[in-house]
Amino acid sequence: MQRIYVHPFPVRLWHWINAVGFVAMMLTGTQIRYVGIIDLMSFRTAVTVHNWIGFVLIGNYFIWLLFYLFTDKIRVYHPELSPTKHFKASFRQLQYYGYGIFKGSPNPHQVSAYDKFNPMQSMMYQVVMFLLVPLLAVTGVLLWDVQGFYGAVDFFGGIRVVDTVHVLIYIFFAFFIFFHVYMGSLGHTPTAHYKAMFVTGYEEIEEEPGHGGATKR
Amino acid sequence: MAGSRKVNTMSMATLHRNLVKAAFAALLMLLPARLMAADAAPADKLSDGDKQCLGCHGFEGPKKELPGGKVLSLHVRGDGFAKSVHGAIGCTSCHADVDLKTHSQKPKTIASSREYSVAMTKVCGGCHADALKQNETSVHAMLLASGNPSAPICTDCHGSHAVTPKTAYDTCVGCHLAAMDAHRKWLPNAGLHLEVVSCAACHAPAAQRMVDLRLYDGATKKWVAEKEGKPEFEKTARAADTDGDGLDAMELRKLIGQLNRDEAAQPKNLRGRIELRIGGEAHQLSGKSKAIKDCAICHRQGAEPFQNVAISIFSADGKPLRYKAQKEVLGSVLSVDSLREFYAVGGTRNILLDILLVLAVLAGLTVPIGHQVLKIIVKGELERAARQDKAAKGRDQP
Numbered sequence: 001m002q003r004i005y006v007h008p009f010p011v012r013l014w015h016w017i018n019a020v021g022f023v024a025m026m027l028t029g030t031q032i033r034y035v036g037i038i039d040l041m042s043f044r045t046a047v048t049v050h051n052w053i054g055f056v057l058i059g060n061y062f063i064w065l066l067f068y069l070f071t072d073k074i075r076v077y078h079p080e081l082s083p084t085k086h087f088k089a090s091f092r093q094l095q096y097y098g099y100g101i102f103k104g105s106p107n108p109h110q111v112s113a114y115d116k117f118n119p120m121q122s123m124m125y126q127v128v129m130f131l132l133v134p135l136l137a138v139t140g141v142l143l144w145d146v147q148g149f150y151g152a153v154d155f156f157g158g159i160r161v162v163d164t165v166h167v168l169i170y171i172f173f174a175f176f177i178f179f180h181v182y183m184g185s186l187g188h189t190p191t192a193h194y195k196a197m198f199v200t201g202y203e204e205i206e207e208e209p210g211h212g213g214a215t216k217r
Numbered sequence: 218m219a220g221s222r223k224v225n226t227m228s229m230a231t232l233h234r235n236l237v238k239a240a241f242a243a244l245l246m247l248l249p250a251r252l253m254a255a256d257a258a259p260a261d262k263l264s265d266g267d268k269q270c271l272g273c274h275g276f277e278g279p280k281k282e283l284p285g286g287k288v289l290s291l292h293v294r295g296d297g298f299a300k301s302v303h304g305a306i307g308c309t310s311c312h313a314d315v316d317l318k319t320h321s322q323k324p325k326t327i328a329s330s331r332e333y334s335v336a337m338t339k340v341c342g343g344c345h346a347d348a349l350k351q352n353e354t355s356v357h358a359m360l361l362a363s364g365n366p367s368a369p370i371c372t373d374c375h376g377s378h379a380v381t382p383k384t385a386y387d388t389c390v391g392c393h394l395a396a397m398d399a400h401r402k403w404l405p406n407a408g409l410h411l412e413v414v415s416c417a418a419c420h421a422p423a424a425q426r427m428v429d430l431r432l433y434d435g436a437t438k439k440w441v442a443e444k445e446g447k448p449e450f451e452k453t454a455r456a457a458d459t460d461g462d463g464l465d466a467m468e469l470r471k472l473i474g475q476l477n478r479d480e481a482a483q484p485k486n487l488r489g490r491i492e493l494r495i496g497g498e499a500h501q502l503s504g505k506s507k508a509i510k511d512c513a514i515c516h517r518q519g520a521e522p523f524q525n526v527a528i529s530i531f532s533a534d535g536k537p538l539r540y541k542a543q544k545e546v547l548g549s550v551l552s553v554d555s556l557r558e559f560y561a562v563g564g565t566r567n568i569l570l571d572i573l574l575v576l577a578v579l580a581g582l583t584v585p586i587g588h589q590v591l592k593i594i595v596k597g598e599l600e601r602a603a604r605q606d607k608a609a610k611g612r613d614q615p
Contacts, residue, residue: 042513
């Protein structure tokens with residue numbers, strides 16, 4: 001078993017602040033939207049906590065952004081510009097998760113320090129980190145002070161448009177949070193990816209193909 | 218010659234004095250004339266009797282000396298009174314005790330302007346009995362009963378002669394100057410709340426609330442009012458409401474389109490306000506300890522204020538003109554544009570997004586469960602295939 005350092009400390013710090021914050025945002029956001037159906041806390045407490053954590057997460061986003069902007073690790077997000085190559089690789093990955101993983105086929109994507117995402121992950125995380133999270137943050141800030149940002153709210157089509165975009169992204173993350181947690185358990189052991197991202201930063205790579213975990217290129 | 222010069226000199230001095238006097242008199246005459254000119258147009262609506270009253274009271278001159286050396290101005294701005302909601306009923310409706318024959322000879326005895334105003338609240342109650350009754354249990358009435366010299370009475374909120382419909386907030390903050398700061402200490406988005414929720418909506422908790430969707434002109438930054446002599450709003454709204462059961466989301470879109478026919482002008486939008494269904498119930502103002510502080514009163518699906526919805530503009534004389542809308546417009550996907558300036562989180566949410574959320578959560582749960590089920594099926598199939606393969610190999614061997 002070989003160990004490769006793929007999750008540097010700033011990324012791990014960002015990820016876990018983000019994970020805890022996102023769960024809190026989902027809970028408080030659900031409470032804000034569904035008063036009477038869910039009664040975990042008062043509406044006012046939910047709004048106050050939602051606002052504070054929202055700003056913490058915006059600050060936290062910059063840990064991620066600045067780390068990748070100012071290190072060569074940004075290469076992990078470099079897109080595959082050839083659609084043919086990308087979709088072929090994605091299809092192979094899909095086949096692996098849909099069938100190969102059950103019979104112990106090797107993971108078609110081989111992890112390295114500069115290539116830690118499989119094709120499906122790289123596409124998904126680019127959409128999440130460069131589009132959905134910033135959009136969620138911007139719409140959240142506009143909703144935080146509708147009066148102060150009246151001009152911007154009006155520019156984007158009114159408060160209902162801003163709110164609908166915010167809620168649609170929340171709905172996406174309501175799906176993604178389950179999906180993401182489950183996919184994290186599909187390492188060579190159910191906790192392998194968690195240990196790497198939580199604690200060590202090292203992914204354990206099996207040198208011989210034949211298991212469901214990541215393999216070295 | 219000398220005598221003649223003296224006479225001439227005296228004549229010149231007299232002429233000069235007379236000219237100065239004439240000019241001063243002309244100025245004195247011009248000043249009220251200018252004041253009268255300003256009052257003239259709206260004052261034309263007043264009756265001859267009212268004009269007679271304003272003949273004296275329309276100027277700043279008349280004053281009454283009160284005990285203790287205080288002075289009470291008897292000036293009434295004619296234009297303000299003419300424009301007021303009381304302009305049509307005339308001076309004597311409230312001042313019925315005034316007898317023109319004895320008015321100047323037997324002036325009333327007034328101990329203080331405050332005492333006079335308090336006594337006049339009974340006159341208000343002559344017409345506004347319901348309002349006065351509701352006011353009896355209000356925090357304002359309790360302060361008055363306790364002898365508080367600053368306790369608000371009718372005229373403190375509504376004015377004495379220039380009585381016009383007012384926004385509650387403007388009226389309230391006239392005295393409650395620290396209201397904004399006090400709300401900021403506990404209320405998220407306090408500025409927005411004080412803009413879109415009338416004070417009485419929370420401070421008269423027993424009253425029924427409603428959503429008043431008022432037409433706002435972003436270009437002039439004013440609420441839209443009908444042009445004088447051209448009432449069109451109700452006719453246009455009635456035409457849009459084809460079923461006659463209140464405007465639904467589609468009809469509301471149509472109405473907004475009608476009201477924004479002029480494509481060159483900046484579109485007018487509806488801004489929602491939480492108001493009392495019956496404005497007079499605002500007189501039931503409670504103390505702040507009893508005011509609504511529970512956000513869930515509004516921020517929940519089916520909340521009481523969202524059960525009654527109306528579209529409104531102001532009439533030419535400042536009264537709200539309302540037309541009923543169906544409550545479903547508040548949560549309709551078709552209202553994204555027509556109600557682009559009103560949304561209450563939790564209270565006016567769109568049910569399609571709720572359905573989408575349930576589907577997303579189900580999908581999120583289905584992926585791991587489905588994948589594990591698939592794993593069991595595939596594993597079982599693979600093991601069975603392996604067993605069959607082994608059995609086949611066993612049969613082939615001698």
